[in-house]
Amino acid sequence: MAYLQLKNIHKRFDDVHVIRGVDLDIRQGEFIVFVGPSGCGKSTLLRLIAGLEHITSGGLTLDGRDITHMPSGQRDLAMVFQSYALYPHMSVYDNMSFALKLAKVPKDQIRRKVAHAAEQLKLTPYLQRTPRELSGGQRQRVAIGRAIVRAPKVFLFDEPLSNLDAALRGNTRVEIHKLHVELGATSIYVTHDQVEAMTLADRVVVFKDGVIEQVGTPLELYDRPANRFVAQFIGMPSMNLVAADAIPAFSARSDGRLPVNGFLGVRPEGLHVHAAEGGEPGRVELIEALGADTLIHVEVGGVPLIARQNERTPLRVGDAVRVELDPTQLHLFDAQGQAIAHPETVS
Amino acid sequence: MPPNPWFTTLRTLGAWAAALLLFFPLGWLFLTAFKTELQAIAVPPLFVFEPTLENFGEVQRRSDYLLYARNSLITSVASTVIGLLIAAPAAYSMAFFRTKRTRDILMWMLSTKMMPAVGALLPIYVLAQTAGLLDSLSALTLVFTLSNLPIMVWMLYSSYKDIPNEILEAARMDGANLWAEFRHVVLPLSVGGLASTGLLCLVLAWNESFWALNLTSAKAGTLATLIASYSSPEGLFWAKLSAASLMAIAPIVVFGWFSQKQLVQGLTFGAVK
Numbered sequence: 001m002a003y004l005q006l007k008n009i010h011k012r013f014d015d016v017h018v019i020r021g022v023d024l025d026i027r028q029g030e031f032i033v034f035v036g037p038s039g040c041g042k043s044t045l046l047r048l049i050a051g052l053e054h055i056t057s058g059g060l061t062l063d064g065r066d067i068t069h070m071p072s073g074q075r076d077l078a079m080v081f082q083s084y085a086l087y088p089h090m091s092v093y094d095n096m097s098f099a100l101k102l103a104k105v106p107k108d109q110i111r112r113k114v115a116h117a118a119e120q121l122k123l124t125p126y127l128q129r130t131p132r133e134l135s136g137g138q139r140q141r142v143a144i145g146r147a148i149v150r151a152p153k154v155f156l157f158d159e160p161l162s163n164l165d166a167a168l169r170g171n172t173r174v175e176i177h178k179l180h181v182e183l184g185a186t187s188i189y190v191t192h193d194q195v196e197a198m199t200l201a202d203r204v205v206v207f208k209d210g211v212i213e214q215v216g217t218p219l220e221l222y223d224r225p226a227n228r229f230v231a232q233f234i235g236m237p238s239m240n241l242v243a244a245d246a247i248p249a250f251s252a253r254s255d256g257r258l259p260v261n262g263f264l265g266v267r268p269e270g271l272h273v274h275a276a277e278g279g280e281p282g283r284v285e286l287i288e289a290l291g292a293d294t295l296i297h298v299e300v301g302g303v304p305l306i307a308r309q310n311e312r313t314p315l316r317v318g319d320a321v322r323v324e325l326d327p328t329q330l331h332l333f334d335a336q337g338q339a340i341a342h343p344e345t346v347s
Numbered sequence: 348m349p350p351n352p353w354f355t356t357l358r359t360l361g362a363w364a365a366a367l368l369l370f371f372p373l374g375w376l377f378l379t380a381f382k383t384e385l386q387a388i389a390v391p392p393l394f395v396f397e398p399t400l401e402n403f404g405e406v407q408r409r410s411d412y413l414l415y416a417r418n419s420l421i422t423s424v425a426s427t428v429i430g431l432l433i434a435a436p437a438a439y440s441m442a443f444f445r446t447k448r449t450r451d452i453l454m455w456m457l458s459t460k461m462m463p464a465v466g467a468l469l470p471i472y473v474l475a476q477t478a479g480l481l482d483s484l485s486a487l488t489l490v491f492t493l494s495n496l497p498i499m500v501w502m503l504y505s506s507y508k509d510i511p512n513e514i515l516e517a518a519r520m521d522g523a524n525l526w527a528e529f530r531h532v533v534l535p536l537s538v539g540g541l542a543s544t545g546l547l548c549l550v551l552a553w554n555e556s557f558w559a560l561n562l563t564s565a566k567a568g569t570l571a572t573l574i575a576s577y578s579s580p581e582g583l584f585w586a587k588l589s590a591a592s593l594m595a596i597a598p599i600v601v602f603g604w605f606s607q608k609q610l611v612q613g614l615t616f617g618a619v620k
Binding site: 050051052071072073074077078079081082083085086087088089098099102103146150 | 511513514516517518519520521522523524527531532535536
C-alpha cells in the first residue's frame with residue numbers, strides 16, 4: 001500500500017505549467033530519487049510535497065491522511081536544503097532542537113534526541129558552535145541532524161550534496177546511504193547527479209518537462225529504459241543512439257524488429273573496438289583512458305559512437321578499426337522514441 | 348605603483364581642510380555658548396576667554412528647557428516605536444511575500460519623501476486644527492511617524508532581503524507559524540537592521556523642525572522650537588542662541604556617539620553572512 005501518494009498533481013506558475021499531472025505511489029521505507037535535467041520540475045515537485053508551494057490541482061496523501069493543503073509544519077516531513085538553510089544565529093544544538101522546542105517536547109527528551117542524533121552524525125563536539133564556525137560538510141550534517149531528531153514520516157532532500165566538493169560529496173553520499181539503512185525512513189531525494197541516483201535509490205523517478213518519464217529501480221532504468229530520453233539520461237557516457245538507416249549493418253542485427261524510422265541504442269560497453277577483422281570499419285577519434293576503464297570515441301559511417309572497455313588499448317587516434325556490436329545489448333526505439341520490448345527481456 | 352608622496356600629502360591636507368570647514372560652525376557654536384553676549388559679538392573674534400555658564404541658566408529660566416527636552420524625547424521615541432511596529436510587518440510582507448506590485452508600492456512610498464513637506468502643510472494643519480490637535484504631542488508624534496515610515500520600511504525591507512528565503516522555509520518545515528518564524532528567525536537575524544532603523548528615525552525625529560515649528564507652540568514645542576524662539580524680533584542673542592542650540596543637540600550627539608558602533612554594525616549586518 002502506498003505510504004505517500006501523489007495523485008494527478010499539477011502546478012502552474014501564472015502561465016507556466018511546471019508539473020503536468022504526476023501520479024506516484026511511494027512505499028514506506030523506500031528511498032526514492034527524483035532525477036532529470038534542470039528545469040524538469042523535480043525540485044518544484046519536492047516543494048509541493050513539502051508544502052512550500054501550493055498544489056494547483058491534484059491530491060497528496062501521507063499515511064492515509066490528506067495533506068494536499070496542509071501547512072508545511074503539520075505534514076510531518078523534514079527537509080534538507082541545498083544551501084543547508086541553518087539558522088545562523090543559533091548553535092548547532094539549537095538548530096537541531098528548534099522543531100522539537102516549537103512542538104513543546106519536554107526538555108530532557110529534546111536533550112536525549114539531539115545527543116543521539118549528534119552521535120550518529122559525529123557532531124557531538126560541535127553542539128555549542130554556530131554554523132559559521134563549521135565546515136561545509138559539518139553544516140550539511142547539521143542540516144541532516146535537524147531532520148533526524150524530528151523522526152518525520154518522510155525525509156525530503158533537495159540536492160543536498162551539490163554545494164560540497166567532489167571528495168566530500170562521495171563521503172556524505174555514503175553516510176546518507178548508511179543512515180537510510182539504519183533508520184529505514186522513507187526518503188525523497190532530488191538530484192541531477194546520476195551517480196547519486198543510481199547508488200542511493202530503491203527506485204528512481206526520471207522527470208522531463210514536468211512529467212514522469214519512467215519509474216524503476218536503478219538497474220531497470222539502465223537495462224530497460226522506457227524511451228530514448230531515459231536511455232540517454234541514465235548512464236555515463238550516454239547510450240549510443242543510431243538512426244535506423246545510418247549504419248545498415250548495425251540495424252540488421254535487430255532481426256527486423258527495428259522500424260525504418262526508429263532508433264537503435266547500444267550502451268558504450270555493448271560496442272567492441274578492435275583492429276582485427278569483423279564488424280564495421282571505423283576510425284578512432286579520441287581515447288579517454290580513465291584507468292579502470294577506457295572510452296574510445298570512434299566514427300562509423302559518419303556516426304560518432306563511444307565504446308567502453310575494461311582493458312587498456314594500444315589504439316591511437318586516427319587508427320582505422322573495426323567496430324562490433326553485442327546483439328544481446330541492443331535497445332530498440334520507435335520513431336516516437338518509445339522502447340520496443342526485446343523478446344528476451346520481456347518477462 | 349607606489350603612491351606619490353606629494354599626492355598623499357595633498358590628499359591629507361585636503362581631507363583636513365574639508366573636515367575643519369565642516370566642523371567649524373559646530374565648534375564655534377560650542378565656544379560661543381560659553382561666552383557673554385559682548386564676547387560673542389567681539390571683533391576680532393575671541394578664541395581665548397573666561398568661560399561662563401550664565402547662558403545655560405538664562406535659557407532654562409527664560410524658556411523651561413526641560414519641558415522642550417521632554418517633548419522632544421516623547422515625540423521622537425514614540426514616533427520611532429510606533430513606526431517600527433508598523434514598518435516591521437510591512438517590510439516583512441514585502442520582502443518575503445512579493446507580488447508583482449511590491450516594487451511599485453516601495454517606489455510610491457519613497458516618492459512621498461520627494462514631495463516638499465510644505466506642500467502638505469495646509470491640509471495637515473487644517474486636519475490638526477479640526478481634530479483639535481494643534482500644539483499637541485500626539486499630532487506631532489503622528490506626523491513624525493508618518494514622515495519617517497517610508498524610510499523605515501525601505502531600510503527594514505533591505506535588511507530582511509538579506510535573510511535567505513530557505514532559512515524561513517526551513518523554519519516553516521520545522522513547524523513554525525508566522526509569529527514563531529518572525530520571533531525566532533527573522534527578528535534575531537534582522538536585529539541589527541531594526542536597531543539602525545530605529546536609531547536613524549530617532550535622530551530624524553529629534554532634529555525635525557518644520558512640523559514642530561508649524562504645528563506646535565508653547566505646550567508641545569520641541570527643542571527645535573526652543574532654538575527658533577531665540578531668533579526673535581528683539582534681536583539676536585548669539586550667546587544664548589548658541590547655548591540653547593548646544594543644549595538641544597547635546598543629547599542626540601551624545602546618544603549618537605554611544606550608539607555609533609551599533610549603528611555601523613546594523614548598517615553592515617547583511618554584509619557578513
